[in-house]
Amino acid sequence: MKRLYLKFPATARFLLAILLGIAALVLTGVIHQFLPIPFVDVTLLTIVTWILYRTDGKSLKALGLNITTMHFFLLILGLVIGVVALGLETLVRTIYTGEHWNINSSVDQLALWKTLYVLLPSVVVQELMFRGYLFTKTIEVTNVVAANVIFSILFMLVHVVDKDALQNTGQLIFLAVSIPVGHLLFATALLKSKTLYFPIGLHWGNNWASFCLIGYGRNDNVIFSINNQQAFTSWVPFIIMLVIYNVFFLLVTFVIWKWSTTGFKRTTA
Numbered sequence: 001m002k003r004l005y006l007k008f009p010a011t012a013r014f015l016l017a018i019l020l021g022i023a024a025l026v027l028t029g030v031i032h033q034f035l036p037i038p039f040v041d042v043t044l045l046t047i048v049t050w051i052l053y054r055t056d057g058k059s060l061k062a063l064g065l066n067i068t069t070m071h072f073f074l075l076i077l078g079l080v081i082g083v084v085a086l087g088l089e090t091l092v093r094t095i096y097t098g099e100h101w102n103i104n105s106s107v108d109q110l111a112l113w114k115t116l117y118v119l120l121p122s123v124v125v126q127e128l129m130f131r132g133y134l135f136t137k138t139i140e141v142t143n144v145v146a147a148n149v150i151f152s153i154l155f156m157l158v159h160v161v162d163k164d165a166l167q168n169t170g171q172l173i174f175l176a177v178s179i180p181v182g183h184l185l186f187a188t189a190l191l192k193s194k195t196l197y198f199p200i201g202l203h204w205g206n207n208w209a210s211f212c213l214i215g216y217g218r219n220d221n222v223i224f225s226i227n228n229q230q231a232f233t234s235w236v237p238f239i240i241m242l243v244i245y246n247v248f249f250l251l252v253t254f255v256i257w258k259w260s261t262t263g264f265k266r267t268t269a
Helices: 002-007 009-034 040-055 069-097 109-130 133-141 144-160 169-193 197-212 235-267
Strands: 101-103 214-216 224-226
Touching: 009 040, 009 133, 040 109, 040 133, 069 197, 069 214, 069 235, 109 133, 109 144, 109 169, 109 197, 133 144, 144 169, 169 197, 169 235
Parallel strands: 214 224
Antiparallel strands: 101 224
16 A cells, blocks of 8 residues: 555545545534534534645645635635625626616515525535645646646536536536636635635625525515516527626636736735
């Protein structure tokens, strides 16, 4: 076994990372059956990540997971950008579709904050899985382009292998195109900020906005509602909507990439 490890060190580390990650998720499920402890999955995957980096002679600083004032600032900044980006994208899309926004005066404020809290563990778990040790190790072994291709596909498959998505062609196409763009946004945020807290914030804000910022019809759980939802009866308007969505987030990714080359250096100095 030791000889195999010495001969194929990278492969051995990949296998170790996958096995420890699976073990952490299985153990989380077992613990939750007896004790509904919050953030168990996050804690276990963070421990796994620490172990893996220790085998490389590194620490969690390799992912920028050490707690600092600047990292906390980038977490909150990412949260704000994630919310605002989805809101602006929806605004642009509704200008095209002709849909109208309405402010929900009876929104449950407590539910909004609760949802923000509830969404955080799953976001952190996904970031640790798809932009964590395995992602950075793949970059080290191959290159950034190859790592982004591999993990954008894996990130997409996790979202599309769903009963509802597989039975809805439009939703399947939307996810197959948009989820890789989401990965590129989060990966760029990680690589340029040097901390996983920034993509966690972006992912967190985007997910929260998807649940709580904008909804269709009568919905007391969202801040804004759109009552005249447009149904796509042909492929052309659907494709235009898909292009609007993804081009917008590619622009956000480009801004982060360009801004971070100088802005992050000044901000984190």
